[in-house]
Amino acid sequence: MLAANLFLLPFFGNYSSLHPIFNITNQFKDLAVVSTLDTKCKETAEYILSNIGQHEYTATMVFTRNSSVIFRQMLSLPFLILAVLPANIFKTLNILEGNIDRFQEIKIIFVFVEVMGIQSDQLNDLFSWCWKMGSFSVAVMFLESSGQIYGLDPFPHPEIVSVAPAMIGDLLFVDKTKDYKGAVLGRALVDDFPRSYRYTDDDEKVKIIGCNPIFVSEFIHHMNATMVDILNKDGSLLNIFEAENSVSEGRADIPTLVRSSICRDNIMFTVPIIPSQYSFLVPFSKSVPPSAYITLPFNLDIWVLVLIIIIFISSAEYLHNRILENSSDFVRVVYNTMLGIASQSIPQEPFTSWRYRYIRIQLITIGFILTNLYLAYLSSFLTTQVYEPQLKSYKDISDRGQKLLAVNFHYEYFEQRNLTPDYRDEIVILINKDTYLNIIFTMNGTYGIGLPEEEKALIKFYQRNLERPVFFDPTLEFPVPIPGTLIRKNSTFLIHLNNFILNLWASGLLNYWRKTQSLETIRWKFRTTIEAGGGAKKLGLEHIELILKFLFFGLMFATLSFLMELLLVYILKRKQR
Secondary structure, eight states, X not given: OOOGGGOOOOOSSOOGGGHHHHHHHTTOSXXXXXXXXXHHHHHHHHHHHHHHTTOTTOEEEEESSOOSOOHHHHSOSSOEEEEEEOSSTHHHHHXXXXXXXXXXXXXXXXXXXXXXSXXXXXXXXXXXXXXXXXXXXXXXXXXXXXXXXXXXEOSSSOEEEEEOGGGHHHHHHSOSSXXXXXXXXXXXXXXXXXXXXXXXXTTSOEEEESHHHHHHHHHHHHTXXXXXXXXXXXXXXXXXXXXXXXXXXXXXXXXXXXXXXXXXXXXXXXXXXXXXXXXXXXXXXXXXXXXXXXXTTSOHHHHHHHHHHHHHHHHHHHHHIIIIIOOOOHHHHHXXXXXXXXXXXXXXXXXXXXXXXXXXXXXXXXXXXXXXXXXXXXXXXXXXXXXXXXXXXXXXXXXXXXOEEEEXXXXXXXXXXXXXXXXXXXXXEEEOHHHHHHHHHHTOTTSEEEEEHHHHHHHHHHHTTSSSOSEEEEEEEEOOOOOOOEEETTOTTHHHHHHHXXXXXXXXXXXXXXXXXXXXXXXXXXXXXXXXXXXXXXXXXXXXXXXXXXXXXXXXXXXXXXXXXXXXXXXXXXXXX
């Protein structure tokens, strides 16, 4: 950098052509002067700085070579750049490129201090560089000529224009990119379901559906540009990598894509177009058969406790009978205990021991509490459809042995950033894109599935009309932002596109397009039949199926025991004969 305090007072020379600059600089708070150390460039920069120094509220930085200082971090927008050009203009232009990554909203005044060759050729070289960088808010002047100032009219075809020095403000402040006047913008059509994909309608016409093709098309029309669709040579949609290449190489301008595989130096993202979450959906819990409702009022630990109580009381009563009554029928004791817990009458026997009455009091108390609790809970289960507990954490998923599916290139992105769950090796299975789409289209609820926010919203929207949901959202999310669409850093419409997307969010139009396109997607892609929900079921045989099975097997066992006793009696009688 040049030190401002080393500049000399203005020296003799013809600098009258620079006077229009000083009428503009007072409109900017921050300025940057870019110059080489060539003698004439240095002298011109000193003269400019000596005049700018008279503005009390203007901060100025001077660059004479590539620096680690980034303009956007040191200067406040909008700021002005004064670039002093030697005969080899690329010395100064290289300094600009090394310190600024985007030129769309930056105002630049170029000053030729000397010309090598033909003046028009120098202008063509400079404006070719401006076109490549997307810098159109520029004014060009020649130190030796004060008659004209030159600018660039980019659309519909780039054209160099000249104006009087008093019109320099029009070259800098008029937005030349808001109207493309029919210039071409390429829309790269990408296979990125459900945001952008192809389908064939009832009339056998191939259509591109999705929210992204609509918003890109509307933006191109908003810019008054001519839209040209970019496809593969065989007419198929581009994949993510092909779309990225087409934008990076300049064959396309805006892809119908909201993510990138590899970030390149000349590519950036717009503001977000879709919500920034990636999450897992798990299968909706299975319904419990009505015949199993009889076991539902108590959890397993309560049933184990009831069993322990039965064994404890039966053992106490058995010991009592064994000692005092000389009875060893343990099965009869267990039978009496279960009758007592169920608040049923027990055959009265002449027990006079106070210890037995103490056991019976315990039995009646526990039986009263358990029986009433059981019946209260059972009555609520019989009035609604009951499901197994939902899976709400990775631990629940792992404990139940449930598997989660994730698209390979989705999941690898999160795995590289250590955002995957602790149980990933046990529960996550990687699949390709075709399998992933087939699961969505068929609403296959065998496995859980990891997916972006839009696909999740599509599934939720579809299963609202199903009698029973297929997937459940346990809010197992990866808080990783999904960016906007890809765009070249030098795209002249970058600012307009970001503002357009923000306006779509604010107006709700983007959500409206997403909803209408979701309906079309469901119509053409989903293959699950929608069933109307049914009402409450009356109590029937399915509710006592489990009890009937117990009764059937109990009768079978009793009959078998009776036949065995008959056989045993028959054998004993044969032996006695």
